[in-house]
Amino acid sequence: MSPPLLGVGEEEGQSNVTLLTSSASADSLCRSSSELKERNYMGLSDCSSVDSSVVSTESDESKRSTLNLKATELRLGLPGSQSPERDPELCLLSSTQLDEKPLFPMHPLNDGHYSSSQKTVGSGSKRGFSDAMDGFSEGKYRANSEVGAMLSPRPSKTGSVIENLGTQSANAKEVAPPKMVQERPRAANEPRPSPNGAANSNSSAPATKAQVVGWPPIRSFRKNSLASSKNTDEVDGKSAPGALFVKVSMDGAPYLRKVDLKNYTAYRDLSSALEKMFSCFTIGQYGSHGTLGKEMLSESKLKDLLHGSEYVLTYEDKDGDWMLVGDVPWEMFTDTCKRLRIMKGADAIGLAPRAMEKCRNRN
Amino acid sequence: MDPKRKKDCHDSGESTRVASTFPDEVLERVLALVKSHKDRSSVSLVCKDWYDAERWSRTHVFIGNCYSVSPEIVVRRFPNVRSVTLKGKPRFSDFNLVPPNWGADIRCWLVVFAAKYRCLEELRLKRMTVSDESLEFLALSFPNFKALSLHSCDGFSTDGLAAIATHCKNLTELNIQENDIYDKSGCWLSCFPENFTSLEVLNFAYLNNDVNFEALERLVSRCKSLNVLKVNKNITLEQLQRLLICAPKLTELGTGSFLPELTDRQYSELKRSFSICSNLNVLSGLSEATALYLPALYPACTNLTFLNLSDAALQSEEFAKLLVHCPRLRRLWVLDTVEDKGLEAVGSNCPLLEELRVFPSDPYEEGIVHGVTESGFIAVSYGCRRLHYVLYFCRQMTNAAVETIVQNCPDFTHFRLCIMTPCQPDYRTNEPMDKAFCAVVKTCTKLRRLAVSGLLTDMTFEYIGKYAKNLETLSVAFAGSSDWGMQCVLGGCRKLRKLEIRDCPFGNAALLSGFEKYESMRSLWMSDCKVTMNGCRFLAKEMPRLNVEVMKEDGSDDSQADKVYVYRSVAGPRRDAPPFVLTL
Numbered sequence: 001m002s003p004p005l006l007g008v009g010e011e012e013g014q015s016n017v018t019l020l021t022s023s024a025s026a027d028s029l030c031r032s033s034s035e036l037k038e039r040n041y042m043g044l045s046d047c048s049s050v051d052s053s054v055v056s057t058e059s060d061e062s063k064r065s066t067l068n069l070k071a072t073e074l075r076l077g078l079p080g081s082q083s084p085e086r087d088p089e090l091c092l093l094s095s096t097q098l099d100e101k102p103l104f105p106m107h108p109l110n111d112g113h114y115s116s117s118q119k120t121v122g123s124g125s126k127r128g129f130s131d132a133m134d135g136f137s138e139g140k141y142r143a144n145s146e147v148g149a150m151l152s153p154r155p156s157k158t159g160s161v162i163e164n165l166g167t168q169s170a171n172a173k174e175v176a177p178p179k180m181v182q183e184r185p186r187a188a189n190e191p192r193p194s195p196n197g198a199a200n201s202n203s204s205a206p207a208t209k210a211q212v213v214g215w216p217p218i219r220s221f222r223k224n225s226l227a228s229s230k231n232t233d234e235v236d237g238k239s240a241p242g243a244l245f246v247k248v249s250m251d252g253a254p255y256l257r258k259v260d261l262k263n264y265t266a267y268r269d270l271s272s273a274l275e276k277m278f279s280c281f282t283i284g285q286y287g288s289h290g291t292l293g294k295e296m297l298s299e300s301k302l303k304d305l306l307h308g309s310e311y312v313l314t315y316e317d318k319d320g321d322w323m324l325v326g327d328v329p330w331e332m333f334t335d336t337c338k339r340l341r342i343m344k345g346a347d348a349i350g351l352a353p354r355a356m357e358k359c360r361n362r363n
Numbered sequence: 364m365d366p367k368r369k370k371d372c373h374d375s376g377e378s379t380r381v382a383s384t385f386p387d388e389v390l391e392r393v394l395a396l397v398k399s400h401k402d403r404s405s406v407s408l409v410c411k412d413w414y415d416a417e418r419w420s421r422t423h424v425f426i427g428n429c430y431s432v433s434p435e436i437v438v439r440r441f442p443n444v445r446s447v448t449l450k451g452k453p454r455f456s457d458f459n460l461v462p463p464n465w466g467a468d469i470r471c472w473l474v475v476f477a478a479k480y481r482c483l484e485e486l487r488l489k490r491m492t493v494s495d496e497s498l499e500f501l502a503l504s505f506p507n508f509k510a511l512s513l514h515s516c517d518g519f520s521t522d523g524l525a526a527i528a529t530h531c532k533n534l535t536e537l538n539i540q541e542n543d544i545y546d547k548s549g550c551w552l553s554c555f556p557e558n559f560t561s562l563e564v565l566n567f568a569y570l571n572n573d574v575n576f577e578a579l580e581r582l583v584s585r586c587k588s589l590n591v592l593k594v595n596k597n598i599t600l601e602q603l604q605r606l607l608i609c610a611p612k613l614t615e616l617g618t619g620s621f622l623p624e625l626t627d628r629q630y631s632e633l634k635r636s637f638s639i640c641s642n643l644n645v646l647s648g649l650s651e652a653t654a655l656y657l658p659a660l661y662p663a664c665t666n667l668t669f670l671n672l673s674d675a676a677l678q679s680e681e682f683a684k685l686l687v688h689c690p691r692l693r694r695l696w697v698l699d700t701v702e703d704k705g706l707e708a709v710g711s712n713c714p715l716l717e718e719l720r721v722f723p724s725d726p727y728e729e730g731i732v733h734g735v736t737e738s739g740f741i742a743v744s745y746g747c748r749r750l751h752y753v754l755y756f757c758r759q760m761t762n763a764a765v766e767t768i769v770q771n772c773p774d775f776t777h778f779r780l781c782i783m784t785p786c787q788p789d790y791r792t793n794e795p796m797d798k799a800f801c802a803v804v805k806t807c808t809k810l811r812r813l814a815v816s817g818l819l820t821d822m823t824f825e826y827i828g829k830y831a832k833n834l835e836t837l838s839v840a841f842a843g844s845s846d847w848g849m850q851c852v853l854g855g856c857r858k859l860r861k862l863e864i865r866d867c868p869f870g871n872a873a874l875l876s877g878f879e880k881y882e883s884m885r886s887l888w889m890s891d892c893k894v895t896m897n898g899c900r901f902l903a904k905e906m907p908r909l910n911v912e913v914m915k916e917d918g919s920d921d922s923q924a925d926k927v928y929v930y931r932s933v934a935g936p937r938r939d940a941p942p943f944v945l946t947l
Binding site: 054176212213214215216218219220222 | 455456457459460515541542543569673722723726756781783786838840865
């Protein structure tokens with residue numbers, strides 16, 4: 001399924017890959033976008049904005065995170081058949097494991113194998129877990145839908161996990177990337193495909209983590225309450241009844257701001273307030289996606305603005321996806337918005353067509 | 364007086380009726396004071412008279428496995444029961460290892476109880492499936508019903524709670540703890556009638572929807588005997604303060620969200636309300652508590668014996684400051700955000716501590732993870748010599764640390780250590796963690812419950828079998844090298860009642876080595892081990908009084924027994940088993 005060309009050029013190749021790997025979020029985006037309005041870009045723009053957000057927020061990790069996302073692409077091939085562009089580091093680790101373990105062990109391996117895996121552990125390697133994982137059934141790498149919900153598939157999260165694992169040499173745990181977990185909601189009953197994916201992640205991307213069902217042994221209610229408390233810690237969504245403060249970041253600005261979404265009743269108010277807040281940083285006119293009521297921008301002028309250093313307002317919703325501000329009714333927006341980001345127009349390439357369409361409708 | 368001896372006299376020809384020296388009424392009165400169900404079981408085994416006296420006088424029955432006995436058998440034996448405690452699913456269902464719709468439905472029990480136990484007053488359920496219809500049936504069938512406690516149950520919604528609130532005129536306790544509840548709305552709280560005043564215990568801490576605060580405030584004011592109140596996160600600090608004024612005699616308080624945004628005046632009022640609550644023994648909640656408002660609590664902490672901070676991600680500094688005000692603490696539950704420094708403060712400030720539980724704030728390592736290490740645990744063991752219950756989630760541990768800990772605290776009765784990476788060795792020496800648990804079982808002779816983790820060989824289990832003579836519950840995951848390990852445990856631990864194993868290389872030989880033992884145990888759970896269907900079938904054939912149940916997963920090998928649950932039962936095989944549970 002090749003994405004249609006949208007005249008946005010260079011981002012495409014990358015988007016291809018990210019479309020596959022961030023498929024869960026893309027799927028939900030595609031679905032939601034098809035529900036709301038007829039679009040022909042299949043969420044590609046959102047993917048690229050996702051990708052770009054990963055790129056811009058963790059610039060040094062971007063290469064690695066993209067690579068790792070690729071590495072965790074779902075494939076049906078044997079773990080031995082790795083694509084050449086995989087990180088040599090990862091290959092090295094996996095090759096030692098491949099010789100030892102069978103491909104899809106459906107039941108725990110025999111004693112001989114188990115003790116051999118123990119020997120490798122005893123040899124001083126700190127990758128104890130991944131070696132020992134050879135010793136028993138991969139059938140446990142099932143998506144736990146509850147856990148999947150807990151592991152919210154935010155791209156920035158994945159980046160930070162990988163970064164974290166990069167620094168932590170001790171625990172080479174393997175957790176299916178959240179996107180993979182999301183894609184397998186039924187996998188409690190499907191040990192076959194999951195070990196497939198997990199075997200791939202096992203062999204090819206030990207930097208990502210695989211989720212073992214029911215481990216660590218914590219009650220579900222505790223996981224959920226931790227998740228919700230973490231979310232509010234990070235996002236400071238509702239700090240008091242009646243106020244809805246969200247962080248606003250702007251690319252290139254040295255510090256962030258906070259706005260109370262309850263102070264506004266429409267997108268226009270919000271955008272003008274943000275404009276005032278960030279006016280010192282804005283070069284030229286604040287980017288429009290239909291809410292700038294003052295001037296009717298011609299199609300070409302808007303295109304210029306967006307290709308230049310102009311800005312587009314986006315927000316991160318509850319699912320962790322970066323969305324264009326303005327699509328949904330205001331109330332829905334305030335309910336789902338967790339943080340705002342004023343993105344450079346160059347990063348929000350895919351958003352241009354819709355803005356242009358709106359301009360066309362205006363004109 | 365030894366009843367057996369009296370019987371001998373009788374047999375030897377004396378014509379006097381021996382029973383009159385110890386009439387049943389007296390015996391029953393005496394036995395009524397025996398509360399522990401273990402003691403009562405012993406009493407019932409003495410002789411037939413005592414068995415009868417015991418069964419007529421028993422008012423509380425505890426059933427640890429709802430499938431071990433049928434409701435009909437229970438009501439036949441104990442005609443005067445007022446309070447029932449029932450546990451259903453295997454414990455590993457808490458960790459999603461048991462598929463939904465497994466069973467343990469309370470319905471069939473309620474139907475029988477409604478016929479025979481009209482005076483039922485208390486029902487405490489753990490890991491049972493309870494539907495809204497069952498709750499309504501309960502509310503309507505037992506006019507004297509007083510106490511309902513639901514812990515880790517599923518299958519019901521807040522509509523069921525509404526039925527309880529509406530119909531149970533004499534309710535004293537409503538304890539909704541950690542359930543998988545379909546939380547539709549908070550309206551259930553408003554269903555308590557305006558003339559209802561008997562409530563003593565109200566716990567809705569884990570419900571998510573807003574309740575009508577005015578209704579709650581009125582309820583709290585008119586229930587003068589209320590001594591346990593645990594509200595949910597939606598209750599703000601300001602609202603909490605108003606509730607405290609209505610109920611200054613609280614002994615257990617669970618706060619709502621402890622988020623800030625109070626004015627100075629509000630803050631000082633809150634502090635004053637807490638200072639009036641001088642009877643507080645148990646404090647929980649405190650979600651989103653920050654250093655800013657914790658000091659408001661200090662006046663209320665003087666008599667605290669149990670502090671549950673497992674919902675509050677506190678940092679070490681504010682935690683340490685709080686602990687200074689809790690000198691009488693005996694039980695502490697905390698998140699690992701307090702880190703080792705926080706645990707050092709525990710060691711310094713809480714000499715009376717008996718129970719410590721440290722939960723992981725970030726179990727799947729989504730952020731930058733610190734958590735606690737072995738040094739925190741060691742610090743606690745130096746300061747809290749009375750420690751006997753520990754549940755500790757950490758990411759690294761050493762054998763030497765555990766050896767030190769048990770030397771400091773040899774009285775452990777419950778030792779549950781969870782090193783969160785499966786099969787992780789001692790991070791300093793890279794050896795298995797065998798020595799750690801060997802030290803635990805050798806030193807802690809009173810040990811009743813043990814959960815092991817980390818890289819473990821059969822040696823651990825040899826030691827457990829050899830030394831853990833009082834062990835009743837053992838939880839094992841990702842451990843052991845061969846069948847021998849499990850055989851040692853089954854052969855050596857005389858008092859073993861519950862054995863739960865997952866992901867270990869124990870196979871049929873291990874399973875079958877204990878087949879005589881399982882009748883003296885409550886249950887055995889083995890999942891993702893190397894047990895086969897044939898082994899299970901053999902066990903089922905040899906031991907007809909055991910229920911051997913296998914849960915199959917789709918797509919797995921037919922000969923493997925993925926999940927095995929073995930338990931003794933006088934009720935025979937289950938009649939309500941879902942299709943994925945095979946009773947052999």
